[in-house]
Amino acid sequence: MKLPESAEWVLHAAGSLAQLEPGGTASAARLAEHFDLPPAYLAKQLQALVRAGLFTATTGPRGGFRLARHPGDITLLEIVEAIDGTSPFYTCNEIRQQGRGAAPPEQCRQMCGLARHLHAAEDAWRARLAEVTLEDIVDGLPRGVQRRTRELLG
Amino acid sequence: MKLPESAEWVLHAAGSLAQLEPGGTASAARLAEHFDLPPAYLAKQLQALVRAGLFTATTGPRGGFRLARHPGDITLLEIVEAIDGTSPFYTCNEIRQQGRGAAPPEQCRQMCGLARHLHAAEDAWRARLAEVTLEDIVDGLPRGVQRRTRELLG
DNA sequence: AAATTGCGGATATCAAGTATCCGCAATAGC
């Protein structure tokens, strides 16, 4: 039950892009250097954000990644799910219908309390992440950080 | 980002014990048979609940596991954490302080927005699971299930 | 004493995340 470390990476990458002037672009190599991360692997993870429609990529010199939408329109949940997927933490394998204590199917029409509560908890997690946008993150930055990011990355 | 399958197993095992008469006991072998699960591995996972203080184990014939507390006093969160641990989904590795864009330490006194929101989401998940007890689960069972569980497991 | 059961350790297997490399296509600048 852990987010892949690459989730942290892309969250920071997205946060950095959001600090640039609108439409600002940074290459995978530049971002890897900025955070001291393995360039090849980071590049591969960033591609997942492109597939998810959060980043736009351009090839060639002066190319790289930029946000596909306004920072206020990209939530942390979208970024996390682009890397980690949308499959639930808890998957009910209907073990109550197997083995000696197998319950008859007519008792399994609806999800039991276990599965319901586990999914509800998961929804609470997702809902909380869906409330926060990249713009919120940038706005919460300490004074001077954004200027520095632009200097180094821009 | 997935709960181990064994979490599902012990949740069902705990739920089954909660359906027995107070203090009711079932061996690992019996529970494995009940749900058609690998006996050796299930036994090992059940031991983790004993270490967590949720189950009490007795050796010898007619021995096995029973709830250490009243079902109304055992939450789903405790069961999940006994298996999955309490370490956070998101661990901040302070990557903002590494690489070319390393931020000066005086800007890193407090947790940034990223880490704060990720942790808040996690807390929402935990809080939701902490609200539900085994008693709630048993109470929500369809009519007749508890009687059947007692017959088969008791 | 014998059978049952939990406990801890050692070990093997499997899946997912981490990490690298390659060839290819697209683009910018000359």
Place this chain on the structure above:
DNA sequence: GCTATTGCGGATACTTGATATCCGCAATTT
């Protein structure tokens, strides 16, 4: 056009944690 830069996808290792089994030992019931 030529070249350098950059993203893209596939193939391939490596590492880690979860799954799974087995063993000897201790405790308890009969």
